[in-house]
Amino acid sequence: MAEAVTRANIAGFDDAVPRVALLPEHGAGWPGQPGLTGHRQGADWSPLFTLDSVDAEGLSVWIRATDRTARLGLVLDTVLTPSGLVRMRAAVRNDDSELPYTLDGLMLALPVPDAATELLDLTGRWCRERAPQRHPFHAGTWLRETRGGRAGPDAALVLKAGTPGFGFGHGEVWGLHIAWSGNHRILAERLPTGRPLHRPGALGAHLLESLLAVVVAAGKEMSVTAGSG
Numbered sequence: 001m002a003e004a005v006t007r008a009n010i011a012g013f014d015d016a017v018p019r020v021a022l023l024p025e026h027g028a029g030w031p032g033q034p035g036l037t038g039h040r041q042g043a044d045w046s047p048l049f050t051l052d053s054v055d056a057e058g059l060s061v062w063i064r065a066t067d068r069t070a071r072l073g074l075v076l077d078t079v080l081t082p083s084g085l086v087r088m089r090a091a092v093r094n095d096d097s098e099l100p101y102t103l104d105g106l107m108l109a110l111p112v113p114d115a116a117t118e119l120l121d122l123t124g125r126w127c128r129e130r131a132p133q134r135h136p137f138h139a140g141t142w143l144r145e146t147r148g149g150r151a152g153p154d155a156a157l158v159l160k161a162g163t164p165g166f167g168f169g170h171g172e173v174w175g176l177h178i179a180w181s182g183n184h185r186i187l188a189e190r191l192p193t194g195r196p197l198h199r200p201g202a203l204g205a206h207l208l209e210s211l212l213a214v215v216v217a218a219g220k221e222m223s224v225t226a227g228s229g
Contacts, residue, residue, distance in 0.1 A: 018030045018031070020109055020111045020195065020197065021035070021109065022035075022063075022076050022078065022088065022090070022108055022109060023035035023036060023049075023074065023076060023090055023106075023107075023108060023109065024109050025046075025047065025048055025049065026046045027046045027047055027048030028048060031191060032141075032189050032191050032197070033107060033141070033187070033189060033199060034046075034107075035090075035106070035107050035108065035109060036072075036074075036092060036103075036105070036106055036107075037103075037104040037105040037106075037107075038101055038102050038103040038104045038105070039101075039102050039104075040070070040071075040096070040099055040100070040101050040102070041099065041102075044067075044069070044070035044071070044072070044101070047067040047069075047070040047072050048067055048069075048070075049065035049066060049067045049072075049074050050065060050066060050067065050068075051063070051064075051065050052064045052065055052066055059079060059080040059081070059082075060077070060078070060079045060080075061077075061078045061079075062075065062076070062077050063075070063076040063077075063078075064076075066095070071094070071095045071096040071099075071101075072092060072093065072094065072095060072101065073092070073093035073094075073095050074090070074091070074092055074093070075090070075091045075093075076088070076089070076090050077089040077090075077091075086110065088108050088110070090106055090108055092106060105185070107185065107199050107200065108199065108200055109197050109198070109199055110174075110176065110197065110198040110199075110200075111195045111196070111197055111198075112161045112174045112195065112196050112197065112198055113172075113174070113195070113196075114195060114196065115163050115172065116137060116161035116162055116163065116172075116174055116196055117136060117137050117163070117164055118134060118135075118136060118137055118161070118162055118163070118164050118165070118166065119134065119135055119136070119137045119142055119159065119160065119161055119188055120132055120133070120134050120159075120160040120161075120162070120166075121133060121144060121156040121157075121158060121159045121160070121186075122155070122156055122157045122158060123154050123156070124153045124154055125153050125154060126153050128153070129153040130157065137161055137188060137190060137196060138190065139190050139191075139192065140189075140190065141187055141188070141189045141190075142187060142188045142189075143185060143186075143187040144156035144159070144185065144186050144187065145183075145184070145185045145186075146182075146183055146184050146185075147183050148183075149182060149183060150181055150182060151181050156186050157177065158175055158176065158177050159175070159176045159177075159186050159187075159188060159198060160173050160174065160175040160176070161173070161174050161175075161188060161196065161198065162174065174198065176198040176200055177200075178200040184200070185199075185200075186198075186199070186200050187199045
């Protein structure tokens with residue numbers, strides 16, 4: 001059973017194909033979009049977290065990890081609701097008492113089956129909001145971003161991946177919504193090294209007076225919440 005879900009090695013890539021993580025790490029060799037992007041005055045831009053603890057209660061799981069070299073803490077909170085919705089939250093903490101950490105983005109990952117070969121999201125303009133658009137789930141990245149400080153008429157709102165031609169009464173669908181109305185990004189990513197992914201995340205600009213990044217002060221946290229079902 002374990003061998004059936006293990007990805008084979010691919011010529012031209014690393015010998016060990018990285019497994020999909022809730023927060024994919026550049027430091028672990030993940031070839032796609034990293035889950036945490038940021039730096040500390042140009043350093044600590046590729047953190048690699050070590051597991052501290054896993055706590056479970058009912059249908060909820062809390063994962064805590066740290067990177068002592070980068071002086072960062074991480075908490076992942078995952079809940080399976082009775083309706084079948086997976087709700088996830090990630091929070092990153094700066095453990096350096098002197099130097100701030102510039103947080104550019106925090107983005108989770110949710111795998112979807114290989115059978116999901118079609119994408120649907122929403123776009124629009126004033127008086128024509130929430131217009132659906134469909135396209136094939138090809139290799140590469142389909143990215144939607146909100147950078148205006150709030151979600152407007154053109155906001156994606158949801159991102160759905162499903163079997164070809166899915167609709168209200170037929171097909172299989174895996175949907176995603178990010179519970180944040182400020183600056184954020186939502187994307188679908190299909191890599192040659194692994195299964196297709198849903199990726200919800202928050203852009204750093206939504207917490208700062210500056211439009212460029214978020215500076216996480218010592219002991220402060222920034223979090224992002226997403227749901228998929």
